[in-house]
Amino acid sequence: MLRALGSALLTLIVLCAAPSARAQTQPDTLLVNRNSGMCVEIPRGNAEPGIWAVQYPCKDLREQRWTLTRAKSDYVIRNAASGRCLEIIDASTQDGHSVNQAVCDGSRKQVFRAEPIESWVRLVTVGGLCVDLRDASIDDGGLLIQRPCGGASSQKWTLYGRAQPSAWSSKISLPLVPVAAATLRNGKILVWSAYDRFAYGGDQGKTYSALYDPATNRSTERLVSSTGHDMFCPGTATLPDGRILVNGGSSSAKTSIYDPATDVWTTGAPMNVPRGYQGDTVLGTGEVLTIGGSWSGGEGGKLGEIWSPARGWRTLPGVPAEALAAKNDPGGIYRSDNHMWLFGSSFGYAFHAGPGVDMNWIRTTGGGAIKSAGPRGDDVYSMNGNVVMYDAGKLLKLGGAPAYELVRAVDGVYSIDFAEGPFARVKVAKQRPMAFARAFVNSVVLPTGDVVVIGGQNYAQLFSDYRGVYIPEIWRMRTGTFERLAAMTIPRNYHSVATLMLDGRVWVGGGGLCGDCPTNHPDAQILTPPYLLNADGSPAVRPAITTTPATAGYGARVSVTTDREVASFAMIRLNAVTHSVNNDQRRISIPIEATRGTTYTLRLPSDRGVLLPGDWMLFAMTKAGVPSIAKIVRVQ
Incomplete structure (x- = not known):
């Protein structure tokens, strides 16, 4: 079909x-x-x-x-x-x-x-x-x-068929190549590269970062040397208190933490296992799980570790990365335990979706343990592909390649439903493919549950614009189909990023970090998705959230008022992304329990493994799916 x-x-x-x-x-x-x-x-x-x-x-x-x-x-x-x-x-x-x-x-x-x-x-x-x-x-x-x-x-x-109404901003110049990015609760975008604005290599003990402010359309640069951390190719996690945790990378054992409230970087506890190119995820406890990362700190032996604010890092001897790594990567363990797709879940577990073809449950309590969740179903190793949570316990897996580089990408798309937890069968279903095979791809879930798929190459080649995919696609949650959006003018391949802004647009930037080369892209553009535009391209009329609580508890009834009638609500967690990995990105639809005029009573999930602690963007949407600007609600 x-x-x-x-x-x-x-x-x-x-x-x-x-x-x-x-x-x-x-x-x-x-x-x-x-x-x-x-x-x-x-x-x-x-x-x-x-x-x-x-x-x-x-x-x-x-x-x-x-x-x-x-x-x-x-x-x-x-x-x-x-x-x-x-x-x-x-x-x-x-x-x-x-x-x-x-x-x-x-x-x-x-x-x-x-x-x-x-x-x-x-x-x-x-x-x-x-x-x-x-x-x-x-x-x-x-x-x-x-x-x-x-x-x-x-x-x-x-x-x-014809592109859906969508638009790109003019190019936004940045002082560095944004290899990593995080959306902050104040609406700003934090980005960083490595010890150099346009190159990486070795452990140089410093990192160039910048803060982009959408209100002024400008960025301010900072050289972070106080933590002694070269934060190229790390793990990233957005903590429950809104801070950004960055662990490993070129400085393979170090941890740094950025606080948007004070605009200050501080030194965190060092890891027990040095690593880079690993995967991180926040857990329902508010702790952070990290696994893999043989790119730096030595090959193999990259046991899982848990970070907590009180205790720092502790190892999980029952969670060896080799058990989760792909078995057929031509680069061996140096590549196969990279960029793991990890998602905090219920009952003290995290879910591992790839990039290898075998899925697993990871018990994060005690010394940890691994339990098979069965094959993913596509039987294709998908390094540098992408996975995004578009609803509670539901993932969309997109693209990837059977090796880190110098191979053809794949166009396959699969949905993965692990919502029933570690004691039930994980459901995998093949979806219609993308029109374009993509490796080094980024995807961003929208408040509607639709997923925007951006950039990548149909032939994985590091530091190259060759075979870049310029046309974004949007996956429609209700139909499982793809539509094309307005084409980009700047390729976004290896070392590019994409993240959702508080106003519902998508911030896209980067690519390169290869020194004196023609494929460095120290810039960004902002995508206006179809739901913000009418059929003729004019701006759609948006609802606005006028009152909402700043904090909320688990299972709470929350009262929200809007300036006009709306049909639905959704929450999307603030998150951080690097190297196509954005494990904390998740969307949850929030049911309306009662309505009185334009005041709505919402019921939040009671499961901490579904609604991870931390800052969430709350969106109200019209019947046509036009979203409000988000209000930040801290779940605690």
Whole structure:
């Protein structure tokens, strides 16, 4: 079945629908090849007949946009820039014959049939062959030809309909490459790089950081040397009191803590096991679990540890990282215990979702223990993929690659439901794939439960803009389908970040940190998602939360007043992200228990493993899903 892109696109591409006597058109459609992740275009929109159709990275350029006109089950495909139509010259049935453009004349040689194949379509030519890429090319300028139809990925196409209303801000210059970022309760964005603004290497005992203020659209830089900590490639966690904990990295045993209330960095207790590239998560107790990290501090032996404000770090001898690491990483343990996907849960457990294919429960009490949660279901090792909690105990796993670098990324998407806890079966379900395979990808959950997927590469290559994915996608929670958003102009690949702002927009930045190289991106842009815009692109009218408590307890009834009628509420925890890992990011829908005018009584969850202690963004939403600006509620 095809990716549903709204009722209009369904009408266009689902071939089993009843044919219409009147032609139907779908403008601004992209033809995305599954094998290469690239788009069909007419170079520079050249209107000369006979020009070959080729592929280039998808940037939503006019020469990459096509109007598909449907008559019965067939399509005429017209380029928006050149005004010409794709055709097979002379209606050839020759294997390897090119796909060209010509003056649109409605002849049979310009008619293509779209056949469903799994989650894509094959474009069948008049001679009964399929549109393919010469030599299954994954390179810029690869030529479209026709070949005998089969199951090759290079014959699978996504007909990606018009972008949803969305917009990018102008580029925001930063003093450094933001390799890590955290949204703070005051609405500012904390970012940092390494000992250098634009490079990393070794333990230099200092870190460049900056604080971006959306109110002024400016950032202020600070060199943090007081903690003696080079905070490149660490674990990160947003503590219950709003502070940001940073552990390990280039200074592999150190811990530093940033307090947004005082704007001060302080030294935390050192870890017992030095590490970098590990995974962290906050637990229901307010403690922090860290595991893995053979990138620094020596290879192997990266036992789990628990941090608490009173005791510092204690080891979990029953939680060896080797038991959680992927078994088939070509880089061995140096890579396989990196970037673990960890999520605090109920009953003193944390849930481990990958990147390896085997999921696990981790008991965090006593000396700790590991209990299998079964295979994830996709059977694909997904290093540098992404996982986000879009509702209580429900994860969306996106993309990744079977090695850290120099391999093709995957486009697979799976939902993982561990809401019933460590004593029940974890439910895994395959979702429709993304249109673009992505490694080094970031994803951000919105108040609606939809997930914005940003950046990454369809071929994992460190410190490179090559094969970057410029078109974000939004996964719709209610339908399990993807839609495309406005294209970026700056690639966001390795060492990029994305985080939700208090106003419901998405802050995206970084990429690079490679010294004197052309792929450093010391800048950011802000994405305005579809729910903040009307169909014509004008700003949607937003509700506002006028009163809410500053703190709340578990199972509490909370009274919230808005300036107009709303339909739903959700909470999203403040969080920190680096290297595509944002384990503390989680969204929870909050039921309305009673309504009186525009005053609503909300019931918070009583389970600390669901509603982790700390600062949460509370959003009110209209029936159409337009969110308010968030109010911060501290759960304690």
